[in-house]
Amino acid sequence: MYRAASGLGALKQHGADTQLLNIAVRSASTSVAQRSSGSFLGWLTGARSNALPPPDFALPGVTIPPPLADHVEPGKTKITTLSNGVKIASETSPGSACSVGVYVHCGSVYETPETLGATQLLKKLAFTTTRNRSQLRVVREIGAIGGSAKASANRELMSYSYGALKTYMPEMVEVLVDCVRNPALLDWEVKEEIMNLKAELAEASSNPETFLLDALHSSGYSGALANPLIASEASISRLNTDVLEEFLALNYTSPRIVLAASGKPKSVYVGGEYRRAADSSNTDLALAFELPGGWLKEKEFATASVLQALLGGGGVFTWGRPGKGLHSRLNPLVNEFDQIKSISAFKNVHSNTGIFGIHTSTEAAFVPKVIDLAARELTSLATPGQVDQTQLERAKAFAKSAILKNLESKASTTEDMGRQALAFGERKPVEQLLKAVDAITLADVSTVAEKIISSPLTMASHGNVLNVPAYETVRGKFSSK
Incomplete structure (x- = not known):
C-alpha cells in the first residue's frame, strides 16, 4: 500500500x-x-x-x-571542394546522432629521422589547449553537449573525430577545427604528453602482437613504411614544441592534404627478418608477404578478405576475429596441438601495398612444426582444387559480414568517408565492394594466394627465439605444390 x-x-x-x-x-x-x-x-x-x-x-x-520504416535507404555521400583545396564529405543518416571527423594524410610515413614519433605525440596532444581555448574549456565544451572526441594515428592517416547529437553540429565543427588547426603546443603540455607517451609505448612494445606488426614493416619495407609506428624512447626524447610546429607547418596545410595522395613518400616491399629475444618459454611468430595494390586495388583487397576468412584461426567464441570458427582452416590446429596457444590470419593494408600472413603464439620447441603447418595451409590456398565452392561461399559471406559490421557505427562511416575522399576524391558505395566479393571465383583465390606467397617473406619473432629456423629455410617452405 x-x-x-x-x-x-x-x-x-x-x-x-x-x-x-x-x-x-x-x-x-x-x-x-x-x-x-x-x-x-x-x-x-x-x-x-x-x-x-x-x-x-x-x-x-x-x-x-x-x-520506424522497415527499410531506410542509405544516404549518398556528397563531396565538396573548397577554394583552398580542402574537401568536405557529408552524408545524411537516420537517427539523432552524428559524427564529424577531420582526416589528414599525415602518418609515420611522413616522419623524418628528426621527427620520428611526432604523429603519436600529436595524437596525444589532440583536444588540448588551442590559441582560442584552454584545455579545460575544450573538455567542458565537449562534455556539455554529451559529446565524445578522440584522435588516432597510423602509418598514413591522422584522424580527429567528434560524435554528439545533430543539434550541436555547428558547435562540433567549430571545436574540432580549432583543435586541429590552432593547437597552442604549450611547452608544459608537450613535456607532460611526452612522459605519458613514453609510458604507453613501453607497454605497447611489450605486447608481442603489436611489436611484431611494427617489426614486419621495419623489416619488410624499404622507405617510408619502414618508419616505426612505435618510436623509440630516444626518438621521443628529441621531440619538442619547435619540432612539432615545423612538422605541422609541413603537413597540416590544405595544399599538403590535397597533394598527399599523389606526392606520398614511396615505399618498396623487400622482405626480411627481425628477431627479439625475451625471457619467455613461448615464441610469438609472424610470417607475412606483400599484398600488392593495397586497398586501391579493389579485387585484390576483396580476395585477400576472403583468404583471411578461409584461414581464420584461434577461437571464435573468445576473440571473434574474422573467419574464426569451426569451418576455418587454422582453428582446428589449436584443438589438435596443445602447444599452439593461438594462431590466426591477418592483413594490414595501406593505400598501395599491404602485408598478409599468419601470426601464432606457441611453445618454443614447437616453432618448426607450427611453421610447417602455416606453410601447408597457405600453399593449399594457392593450389587449385584445394578450396571447394561451399568453402568459398561461406568465406565470402563472412567477409561481407565483416565489411558491413565495420561500417555500423557513425564514427567508422565518417572515417571511411574521409579516407576515400582523400584517396579517390569520391566515396565508392559499399555495395560496390560487396559485389567485388560476390564476383570472386575459385581461380581468383588460387591466383591471388599464389601472388602473395611468391613475394619475399617477412618474418618477425619475439620471446624464446632459439628454435626459430633460419630465414632461407622458412622461405623455402612457401611454394605452391
Whole structure:
C-alpha cells in the first residue's frame, strides 16, 4: 500500500490529469489486492491475474511516435571542394546522432629521422589547449553537449573525430577545427604528453602482437613504411614544441592534404627478418608477404578478405576475429596441438601495398612444426582444387559480414568517408565492394594466394627465439605444390 500511495502522491505532484490518476489508482489497487488476497499456492508459484492491463495498453494523453520504416535507404555521400583545396564529405543518416571527423594524410610515413614519433605525440596532444581555448574549456565544451572526441594515428592517416547529437553540429565543427588547426603546443603540455607517451609505448612494445606488426614493416619495407609506428624512447626524447610546429607547418596545410595522395613518400616491399629475444618459454611468430595494390586495388583487397576468412584461426567464441570458427582452416590446429596457444590470419593494408600472413603464439620447441603447418595451409590456398565452392561461399559471406559490421557505427562511416575522399576524391558505395566479393571465383583465390606467397617473406619473432629456423629455410617452405 505504501508503494501505491507514494506513486499516487508523485502523480499529483507532477500535475497529472484526473483520468490518468484514476488509472494509476485502479492499477495499484488491483496489484495490492492480488498480492494480499491471492492463494498461498498462487503466491508461491508466482501466478498472476489477467486483470492488469496488457503492456501495450495506451494511456490517455500519451502520443505514440510513428513506427520506424522497415527499410531506410542509405544516404549518398556528397563531396565538396573548397577554394583552398580542402574537401568536405557529408552524408545524411537516420537517427539523432552524428559524427564529424577531420582526416589528414599525415602518418609515420611522413616522419623524418628528426621527427620520428611526432604523429603519436600529436595524437596525444589532440583536444588540448588551442590559441582560442584552454584545455579545460575544450573538455567542458565537449562534455556539455554529451559529446565524445578522440584522435588516432597510423602509418598514413591522422584522424580527429567528434560524435554528439545533430543539434550541436555547428558547435562540433567549430571545436574540432580549432583543435586541429590552432593547437597552442604549450611547452608544459608537450613535456607532460611526452612522459605519458613514453609510458604507453613501453607497454605497447611489450605486447608481442603489436611489436611484431611494427617489426614486419621495419623489416619488410624499404622507405617510408619502414618508419616505426612505435618510436623509440630516444626518438621521443628529441621531440619538442619547435619540432612539432615545423612538422605541422609541413603537413597540416590544405595544399599538403590535397597533394598527399599523389606526392606520398614511396615505399618498396623487400622482405626480411627481425628477431627479439625475451625471457619467455613461448615464441610469438609472424610470417607475412606483400599484398600488392593495397586497398586501391579493389579485387585484390576483396580476395585477400576472403583468404583471411578461409584461414581464420584461434577461437571464435573468445576473440571473434574474422573467419574464426569451426569451418576455418587454422582453428582446428589449436584443438589438435596443445602447444599452439593461438594462431590466426591477418592483413594490414595501406593505400598501395599491404602485408598478409599468419601470426601464432606457441611453445618454443614447437616453432618448426607450427611453421610447417602455416606453410601447408597457405600453399593449399594457392593450389587449385584445394578450396571447394561451399568453402568459398561461406568465406565470402563472412567477409561481407565483416565489411558491413565495420561500417555500423557513425564514427567508422565518417572515417571511411574521409579516407576515400582523400584517396579517390569520391566515396565508392559499399555495395560496390560487396559485389567485388560476390564476383570472386575459385581461380581468383588460387591466383591471388599464389601472388602473395611468391613475394619475399617477412618474418618477425619475439620471446624464446632459439628454435626459430633460419630465414632461407622458412622461405623455402612457401611454394605452391
